[in-house]
Amino acid sequence: MTSPLSLGTGAEKLQRVADLIDKLDRDLEKVTLLPSDRDLALKELKIYSREPDNADPIFSEKGVVTLMHHAFYSPSTKTAREALRVLVNAMVLKPETRQIFVDKEFDRRACKDLKGENFDDEFLNSRILLLSTYDTTIDIEGLIANHHLAEYIVEKLNQHAKDLSNKAVDILSRHAKDLSSKPKSKSRSKSKADPMQDIALSETSKLLYVVSHNCPNRVSDLSTAVPHLVFILLKHPDPEPKPLDGPFKALISAFTNLDFETEKNKASLYPKGDAFKFTDRLINILESVVRAYAETELDEFASPTAKVIRKVYISAPDLVKKHMRGLIMPTAEDRVDELGTRDTLPGKLLKHLTSRKCPVFRVDISDLFLEMSDRDANKYVENVGYGFAGGLFLQESMPIPASATEAFSGGAGGSQEPRVLTQEEKDRQTEQLFELFDRLNPSSLTDVQEDPKETATTESQSPETKDDAVDNGKE
Numbered sequence: 001m002t003s004p005l006s007l008g009t010g011a012e013k014l015q016r017v018a019d020l021i022d023k024l025d026r027d028l029e030k031v032t033l034l035p036s037d038r039d040l041a042l043k044e045l046k047i048y049s050r051e052p053d054n055a056d057p058i059f060s061e062k063g064v065v066t067l068m069h070h071a072f073y074s075p076s077t078k079t080a081r082e083a084l085r086v087l088v089n090a091m092v093l094k095p096e097t098r099q100i101f102v103d104k105e106f107d108r109r110a111c112k113d114l115k116g117e118n119f120d121d122e123f124l125n126s127r128i129l130l131l132s133t134y135d136t137t138i139d140i141e142g143l144i145a146n147h148h149l150a151e152y153i154v155e156k157l158n159q160h161a162k163d164l165s166n167k168a169v170d171i172l173s174r175h176a177k178d179l180s181s182k183p184k185s186k187s188r189s190k191s192k193a194d195p196m197q198d199i200a201l202s203e204t205s206k207l208l209y210v211v212s213h214n215c216p217n218r219v220s221d222l223s224t225a226v227p228h229l230v231f232i233l234l235k236h237p238d239p240e241p242k243p244l245d246g247p248f249k250a251l252i253s254a255f256t257n258l259d260f261e262t263e264k265n266k267a268s269l270y271p272k273g274d275a276f277k278f279t280d281r282l283i284n285i286l287e288s289v290v291r292a293y294a295e296t297e298l299d300e301f302a303s304p305t306a307k308v309i310r311k312v313y314i315s316a317p318d319l320v321k322k323h324m325r326g327l328i329m330p331t332a333e334d335r336v337d338e339l340g341t342r343d344t345l346p347g348k349l350l351k352h353l354t355s356r357k358c359p360v361f362r363v364d365i366s367d368l369f370l371e372m373s374d375r376d377a378n379k380y381v382e383n384v385g386y387g388f389a390g391g392l393f394l395q396e397s398m399p400i401p402a403s404a405t406e407a408f409s410g411g412a413g414g415s416q417e418p419r420v421l422t423q424e425e426k427d428r429q430t431e432q433l434f435e436l437f438d439r440l441n442p443s444s445l446t447d448v449q450e451d452p453k454e455t456a457t458t459e460s461q462s463p464e465t466k467d468d469a470v471d472n473g474k475e
Helices: 010-029 035-048 061-073 077-093 096-103 106-113 119-132 140-147 149-180 195-214 216-235 248-254 263-269 277-292 295-301 303-315 318-328 332-336 345-353 359-371 377-384 386-395 403-409 423-440 442-448 452-459
Strands: none
Touching: 010 035, 010 061, 035 061, 035 077, 061 077, 061 096, 061 106, 077 096, 077 119, 096 106, 096 119, 106 119, 106 140, 119 149, 119 195, 140 149, 140 195, 140 216, 149 195, 149 216, 195 216, 195 248, 216 248, 216 263, 216 277, 248 277, 248 303, 263 277, 263 303, 277 295, 277 303, 277 318, 277 345, 295 303, 295 359, 303 318, 303 359, 318 345, 332 345, 345 359, 359 377
């Protein structure tokens, strides 16, 4: 049994880190360490790398190059993974180390290692490639064209889909055997899922999103992943306790930039015999999200789902579009509620459409409603009500349609019969008016614009935080 590591601090830590890097560097020139000693040295460095103070040798060019050689050229998978973990921590905490990784062309090696079948390797290599796309000169198109990056990402997702399919078959097989045999003890052993699988799936999905965002002219190479993503989203058990826990947030964002128009992708999105299956899944997820998360969290968690639903709607056949409108567009009952507080998905979307707590999500809602109104202002007012639609006309500098006057005369929600408002409803309408004035204020115009780089960072769950260090403080 390995004895606990005695870790130094301050100047003692700095000297110890320098000694470990020197030892591992010399070991590359001539093997001087036993495998167990090499792994122990890397494990100690991993702990030191969690906090950058007095750990400068790890983040130096010598330190990064030493780690990269042990990570990508060691014959021992255990040694390679320990080195990868230190390297990931370094790239999270010190962004300048990412350019060293790219300059030394180890991004190509990470692409090659991505095709392995081990979930730890998939996670580590996907994380390193993802990190290297931020603030570096990485040539993503070159990695796709010459080093199979898109091909390997799609294949990893295919493997995850196959694993889910095999698990479903195994469950059915075990269930059939249980029905045909005598009851067995509750302590009967069951195969346990590898916890790294969902973590690896999440990281590969993030990588797909960022690569497709940064290299739009090679989206066709990545869009073959759509059938695999659809299958995974349909078959993967719902996460707990929140609907976008586990890999789901990254899975949904992965759809954002892909091409839905190919014949194969349409067949998976709108399958014959059950054309509503995938759209219902997405809409159910959106409803779960708006119920489970605080309003201030909806920009992060609900916006990606709303964007994908809109994209799915645009490509959908007419029958599917009609079905989606029936689930999402507000009814007369939803519109007559001045507060948008009806406990339905359309009612909740109306509520968030005028909320200043989720500025990105409210734009996504208005875009979705407008798309489902054939991008026609008159239909939009009819479907949403002028009280809820007015903000869009100001935001997009759209002319207010003549029908709006008639709609507005029926109340803010476009109801037909005027009624006496409660004080709460009056306060809410006052808040909406202030909201519209804010949107007309030149100093606030930038607040409603969406920075593509910021969006890419948010939706892919950018790993530039200490909380995202690979080992999360665990031994």
